[in-house]
Amino acid sequence: MTTPAPAPDTVGTEPAHPQTPAPTRSRRPRRSKLPLWLILPAVGTLLVGLAYPVTWQIINSFKEYGLAQQFGQPAEFVGLQNYIALLTDSVFWTIAIRSVVFMALTALITMAIGILMALLMKAVPTWSRIVLQVAMLLAWSMPIVAQMTVANWLIDDRNGVVNYALSLIPGVDMVGHNWLVEPLSFFGVAMTIIVWASVPFVAFSVYAGLTQVSEEVLEAAQLDGAGRAQTLRLIIMPIIRPVLVILLLLQLIWDLRVFAQIQLLQDFGAGGERYDLLGTYIYGLGIGQSQFGMASAAAMVVMVLTIAVSWGYVRSMLKEDQES
Incomplete structure (x- = not known):
């Protein structure tokens, strides 16, 4: 008869403890260098294209x-x-202040009309949206010289459509009125032309941002009792705020550097250099006066x-x- 082997004596032995892993230092995730390599061609092109003229100017x-x-x-x-x-020079400061005011008004009006056009494209049926988009694309793609030629035909003091249409109003006689003599009407015409050409870009960009707003978010706001105005102000606008900020910045920069429209209007009218903005003022100093x-x-x-x-x-x- 076999007897079981005695159990090992565990008296005086210490219980085994599981080994704790050594503390490891937290490592920050390494950022990929791929974005840097991707932007190098664009940065190099900008440096090559801008280095000489900017250095020459400085x-x-x-x-x-x-x-x-x-x-x-x-x-x-x-x-x-x-x-x-x-x-x-007081003349420079007058032109600079005029340019800043013109820039701010033109950019704000462009943004307001562009946002309204984008909301309209979002609300109308498909066929209406396509017609509106095609019309804005045609306006956006028109060259500046063609824009100014059409504008000159419209506001011509002898055969202009605008003066003729306004003269049809009882008690109004605009035949022979020159829109490019008075400063307010001169810059009003310039602002109208620039806004008309800039609105399509803003409208298309804002419309693209509106299409990215989640329908679930809009439905949740509707279930919570938010009206259309509240949804637009408290939900949609904050979501597309980055798009609006970059569009406003671009409009401010473009409208501050406006040149061709003002120069051509000066050539059409009799005001000449009295209605300079910064772009035409610099052009006049360099090309006109050789300074x-x-x-x-x-x-x-x-x-x-x-x-x-x-x-x-x-x-x-x-x-x-x-x-x-």
Whole structure:
């Protein structure tokens, strides 16, 4: 008869403890360098395309560069003299303030009409939306010279359609009225042309943002009793706010640098340089008066003003990148 083997003696032995893993240092996830490589071609193209003209403008803004230098005479270094002469000129400040006011009004009106057109495209049936989109595409694709030619036909003081249509109103006689003589009507015509050409871009961009708003979110707001105005103000607008901000920034920059429309209207009308904005003022200094040093200094001032306009958006983007 076999007896079972005695159990091992465990007296005096310590119970085994599971080994705890050594603490590991938390590692931050490594960011991929692929985005940097993808933007290198675009950054390189910008540097190649902008390096020479910007450097030329900066250097010549510190020189006396006029008509004589065009025929080989060396440009004299004058330091900050061009900037001092420019910033102490009351004419420059008048034009700068006028340009800023024109920029703000034109951009705000463009944004308001563009948002309304986008909401209209979202609300109307498909066939109506297609007709509206085609019409705006035609307006957007029209060259500036063609736009200005049509505008000149419309406001012509002898055979213009606008004067003829207004004269049909009882008690109104607009035959022979020149819209480009008075400053308010001159800039009103310029603003109308620029807004008409810029609204399609804003409308299409905002409409694209509206299509990304989730239907579930809108249905939830409707179930909670929110009206259309409340839904638009409290839900839709905050969702598409990034699109609206970048569109407003682009409109401000474009309207600050407007040139062709003002120059062509000056050629059509009798006001001439009295109705300059910054773009035509710089063009007149450089090409018209051959004061390329002063024109370069004015261009640098406009560049600083453009950076100041866009700095708020750039700072918000940097803040969002750091938080993410």
